[in-house]
Amino acid sequence: METMRFTKLWLWIPLLLVATAEAQSLEGCLNKCGDVEIPYPFGIGVQSRTGRNCSLQESFELTCNSSTSTLLYGDHPVSNISVQGGHLDISMSVSKVCYNQPGVALLNPQSLVNNPSFAVSSVQNKFISVGCDTLGIVQFQNNRTSYGGCVTLCNAPPQQDLNDKTCSGTGCCQVDIPVGMRNITVVASSVFNHTNVSDFNNCSYGFVAKQNWFNFSVDYLRDFPFDMVPLVLDWTVSDHTCHAASTRSDYACTANTDCADSDDGFGYNCKCKPGFDGNPYHPDGCHDVDECQQESANNCISKENCRNTIGSFECFCPPGYSGNGTTAGGCYPPLSKNPLTMVFTGISIGLAALFMSMSWLYLVSQKRKHMKQKEKFFRQNGGSILQQQLSGRHETSLAVKIFTAEELKRATNNYHDNLIIGRGGFGTVYKGFLTDKKIVAIKKSKLMNQSQVEQFINEVIVLSQINHRNIVKLLGCCLETEVPLLVYEFINNGTLYDLIHNKGKSALVTWETRLRIASEVAGALSYLHSAASISIVHRDVKSANILLDESCTAKVSDFGASRLVPLDQTALATMVQGTFGYLDPEYMQTNQLTEKSDVYSFGVVVIELLTGKKAVSFERPEEEVNLAMHFLSYLKQGHLHEILEDGIINNENKERVKEVAMLAARCVRLRGEERPSMKEVAAELEGIKMVGDQLGVKRELNLEETQTLLGETSKFNEYGDSIDHGNRVWDSITDHVLIDFDSGR
Ligand SMILES: *[C@@H]1O[C@H](CO)[C@@H](O)[C@H](O)[C@H]1NC(C)=O
Ligand SMILES: *[C@@H]1O[C@H](CO)[C@@H](O)[C@H](O)[C@H]1NC(C)=O
Ligand SMILES: *[C@@H]1O[C@H](CO)[C@@H](O)[C@H](O)[C@H]1NC(C)=O
Ligand SMILES: *[C@@H]1O[C@H](CO)[C@@H](O)[C@H](O)[C@H]1NC(C)=O
Ligand SMILES: *[C@@H]1O[C@H](CO)[C@@H](O)[C@H](O)[C@H]1NC(C)=O
Ligand SMILES: *[C@@H]1O[C@H](CO)[C@@H](O)[C@H](O)[C@H]1NC(C)=O
Ligand SMILES: *[C@@H]1O[C@H](CO)[C@@H](O)[C@H](O)[C@H]1NC(C)=O
Ligand SMILES: *[C@@H]1O[C@H](CO)[C@@H](O)[C@H](O)[C@H]1NC(C)=O
Ligand SMILES: *[C@@H]1O[C@H](CO)[C@@H](O)[C@H](O)[C@H]1NC(C)=O
Ligand SMILES: *[C@@H]1O[C@H](CO)[C@@H](O)[C@H](O)[C@H]1NC(C)=O
Numbered sequence: 001m002e003t004m005r006f007t008k009l010w011l012w013i014p015l016l017l018v019a020t021a022e023a024q025s026l027e028g029c030l031n032k033c034g035d036v037e038i039p040y041p042f043g044i045g046v047q048s049r050t051g052r053n054c055s056l057q058e059s060f061e062l063t064c065n066s067s068t069s070t071l072l073y074g075d076h077p078v079s080n081i082s083v084q085g086g087h088l089d090i091s092m093s094v095s096k097v098c099y100n101q102p103g104v105a106l107l108n109p110q111s112l113v114n115n116p117s118f119a120v121s122s123v124q125n126k127f128i129s130v131g132c133d134t135l136g137i138v139q140f141q142n143n144r145t146s147y148g149g150c151v152t153l154c155n156a157p158p159q160q161d162l163n164d165k166t167c168s169g170t171g172c173c174q175v176d177i178p179v180g181m182r183n184i185t186v187v188a189s190s191v192f193n194h195t196n197v198s199d200f201n202n203c204s205y206g207f208v209a210k211q212n213w214f215n216f217s218v219d220y221l222r223d224f225p226f227d228m229v230p231l232v233l234d235w236t237v238s239d240h241t242c243h244a245a246s247t248r249s250d251y252a253c254t255a256n257t258d259c260a261d262s263d264d265g266f267g268y269n270c271k272c273k274p275g276f277d278g279n280p281y282h283p284d285g286c287h288d289v290d291e292c293q294q295e296s297a298n299n300c301i302s303k304e305n306c307r308n309t310i311g312s313f314e315c316f317c318p319p320g321y322s323g324n325g326t327t328a329g330g331c332y333p334p335l336s337k338n339p340l341t342m343v344f345t346g347i348s349i350g351l352a353a354l355f356m357s358m359s360w361l362y363l364v365s366q367k368r369k370h371m372k373q374k375e376k377f378f379r380q381n382g383g384s385i386l387q388q389q390l391s392g393r394h395e396t397s398l399a400v401k402i403f404t405a406e407e408l409k410r411a412t413n414n415y416h417d418n419l420i421i422g423r424g425g426f427g428t429v430y431k432g433f434l435t436d437k438k439i440v441a442i443k444k445s446k447l448m449n450q451s452q453v454e455q456f457i458n459e460v461i462v463l464s465q466i467n468h469r470n471i472v473k474l475l476g477c478c479l480e481t482e483v484p485l486l487v488y489e490f491i492n493n494g495t496l497y498d499l500i501h502n503k504g505k506s507a508l509v510t511w512e513t514r515l516r517i518a519s520e521v522a523g524a525l526s527y528l529h530s531a532a533s534i535s536i537v538h539r540d541v542k543s544a545n546i547l548l549d550e551s552c553t554a555k556v557s558d559f560g561a562s563r564l565v566p567l568d569q570t571a572l573a574t575m576v577q578g579t580f581g582y583l584d585p586e587y588m589q590t591n592q593l594t595e596k597s598d599v600y601s602f603g604v605v606v607i608e609l610l611t612g613k614k615a616v617s618f619e620r621p622e623e624e625v626n627l628a629m630h631f632l633s634y635l636k637q638g639h640l641h642e643i644l645e646d647g648i649i650n651n652e653n654k655e656r657v658k659e660v661a662m663l664a665a666r667c668v669r670l671r672g673e674e675r676p677s678m679k680e681v682a683a684e685l686e687g688i689k690m691v692g693d694q695l696g697v698k699r700e701l702n703l704e705e706t707q708t709l710l711g712e713t714s715k716f717n718e719y720g721d722s723i724d725h726g727n728r729v730w731d732s733i734t735d736h737v738l739i740d741f742d743s744g745r
Contacts, residue, residue: 180264255285603667
C-alpha cells in the first residue's frame, strides 16, 4: 500500500507541474488528447482522486479515442479549444448528394450535435454550396426553425471563365451564418429533374466551413476532395445571463474574472480581468500578469523603470529624475528636460572633471619635479655637508641661516636688474629685502664645480663664525638653487674705491677718516689672519672690496676668493686671483698667495688712501702705471708730499702721515717675509691713530710749523729721522724697500 501510494505520488508530480504551469485543466483530469489540450470547463471523465466530473457541465464532456488520439465532441473531432475566446474548433461532414439516378437527388442532411451550449460562430464561418445544379440549405433550429442557403448553377462542360478560387455563384456559392444559430442541419439537393446522368458533374455539396478555409476550384466540380470541413463553434456556459448566473452557486467565473453575456443572450462566458491571465473557469482563478517581465506587455523605457501592480504596472523614473518612465514620456535629470542638454551637461561635467584632475596631476608632478630639483641642488651645493657640520657643532655663535630659494627670490623681486648692486668675476650681488624688513646683499656666485663644494661649505661655516665690526657679516646661504647664494648684511654707503676716487667726495675725506679706515681694515685683516681658529687669507684686498656704512666705518667684504689656510700650512697653491695692482708681486714667482699677500694688497690700499690715486692707471706715464712702485720711487727720492692727496697733510699730522707712508712702504715690499704681519700693521696704525688723538689739540697749535716742514721735500730723510716714533723702523724699511725695489726690477 505504502509503495503504491508512493508511486502514485511520483506519477502526480508531472501532472501537478503541468497544472500549476498551465492551470488549464482540473487536477487529476486528462489535460491533453493527442495534440489538443483540454482546458476546463471541458473535460473527460472524472477526477481520479475526488471522483468529480472533469467538465463543468455535461455539454462540455469530451471523449478521447485513445487508438487514434483524437479528441471528440460527440462524433466530431476537436482540433482546438479556446477558453479565453470561448471557441471550439471542430470538423463536420460535408452534405453530399449525387444524382446518378434519373430524378431529384436524395437529401443527405448533416447535423451538428443538438446542444444549446454551442452556436455556430457567425463571425468565423460561412455556409458554402458547390455544384452545377445545387440547392444548399442550412437549417437552424432554435425554438423555431429558420433557414438559409444558396443555389449554384453552371453549364456543362465547365467554362473557362469560371473564376478559380472565387465562390461567387457559378459552381460555388456562400452565405453568412446568422448570429446565435444552434442545432444546425445542412442539406444539399438539385434543383432540376436530371434525366441524363452522364453530366460532368452529377453531385451537389453543402457544408459550413471556417471562413477563408475553403478555396474554390473548378476541379472540385468533377472531383470534390473533402469529406470533413473545419468550423468554429462559440460555446457559452449554461443558459443564463451573467446577471442571473452570478448569484447562483454554479456560477462558473472564478477569481479575478469578468463575466460576458453571449451575443444572443443565451448563456455567458468568463474572462480574466485586464492585467490577469489564466483560466477564468479554473478554481484557481486568474493570476496577475507581471507585465514588467514581458517587454511587449509594458511601455516602460526599461525593466528597471517598471513596477508591477496587481492587475497592472507602473512606469517610474529614478529618484531625482522627472518624467513618467514610459517610452513616450522618458526620464530626465532635474537640471534639464532636454535629453540633448542632458548629454551635453554630462559631457561637460565629465570633461571638466577630466581637465581638473589632469591639471591637478600636472601641478603635483611639476611641484614634485621642482622639489626634486631643489633637493638635487641642495645636495650638489653641499647642503648635506653643511647640515652635518651644523649639527656637529654646539657653538651658539654659529648663526648661519639656510634660506629657501623662494625667500630670496621674493627678496630680490625675482633677481631684478634694478636691484643689482655689484657685478664682477665672483658673480652678481643683489640688494634684497627680507620679509622682516631687513635689507641684505645677496651674492649669486658663479657656477662651481663639485670639487669646490666642500671648500665652499667650509668657508660658509668659517665666515659665519666671524663676528668683527669691520667685516661684512655673512647671514646665511641658500643651496636650493643651481648656484649657491650667499646672504650678507647690506652696507649702504658704497666702497672705499668710490670714496677715494670720486673727486667730489674725496675732498671731504679728512686725514683722520683715512687713517681710521686704514686702521679698521688692518684690524679686520689681522683678525682674519690670526683671530679665527684657522687662518683666512682674503686674497682680494682692494679698495673696491672695502665697504663703508653711513658713519664711514669700513667693512671688509667679498671673500669669494678667500681661502682657508690650515695652521700647518703657510701657503696655498692657487689659480691666478686677486686684482692687478694689488696683487703680491711674489705671487708671480711662487704662484702662492699667503697672508703676506694680503699685507701687500693692504699696503696698496693705504697708498691709495694717501695719494688718492688708483692702484693701476694707464693714463699715467709708463713708470707710474703701478701705484705702489710709483709711490716707492717718490718716497725714495724724498718727494712724498708731491704724491700725497691734496689737503691731506698739515703741520699737525705731517709726522703721522709720514709714519703711515713708511708703513705702507713696508707692506709693499717685494719679499713677503720682509713685510710686517697684519697684526703688526694693525698695532702700528692703532698707535699712530692714538697719538693723533692725544696730540690733537697740541698739534693744532703747531699747524704752521708743520706746513713749513712739509714744504721741504728734500729734507725727507731728516724728516724721518726727526720723528722719534718709528724712527728705527723707518731706517730699516727704507733700505729694504730700496733694495727690494731694485732687485724686483
Ligand atoms: C457528472 O456527469 C454525469 C454525466 O456525464 C452527470 O450525470 C452528473 O450529474 C454529473 N455530475 C455533476 C456533479 O455535475
Ligand atoms: C476509435 O476510432 C476507431 C477508428 O475510427 C474506431 O474503430 C473505434 O471504435 C473508436 N473507438 C472509440 C472508443 O470511439
Ligand atoms: C486554438 O485557438 C486559439 C484561439 O483561436 C489559437 O490561438 C491557437 O493557436 C489555436 N491552436 C491550434 C493548435 O490551432
Ligand atoms: C455520374 O453518374 C453516372 C451514372 O451513375 C456515373 O457513371 C458517373 O461516373 C457519375 N459521374 C461522376 C462525375 O460522378
Ligand atoms: C423526372 O423525369 C422522369 C422522366 O422524364 C419522370 O418519369 C419523373 O417523373 C420526373 N420526376 C419528377 C419529380 O418530376
Ligand atoms: C424557446 O423555448 C423555450 C421552451 O421550450 C422557451 O422557454 C423560450 O422562451 C423560447 N425562446 C425563444 C427565443 O422563443
Ligand atoms: C435540433 O434539430 C433536430 C432535427 O432537426 C431536432 O430533432 C431537435 O429537437 C433540435 N433541437 C433543438 C434544441 O431545437
Ligand atoms: C441525355 O443526353 C443525351 C446526350 O446529351 C441526349 O441525347 C438525350 O436526349 C438526353 N436524355 C434526356 C432524357 O434528356
Ligand atoms: C485556402 O487558401 C488560404 C489562403 O491562401 C489557405 O490558408 C488555406 O489553407 C487554403 N485552404 C485549403 C483547404 O487549402
Ligand atoms: C507619460 O508621458 C507621456 C509624455 O509626456 C504621455 O504621452 C503619457 O501619456 C504619459 N503616461 C502616463 C502613464 O502618464
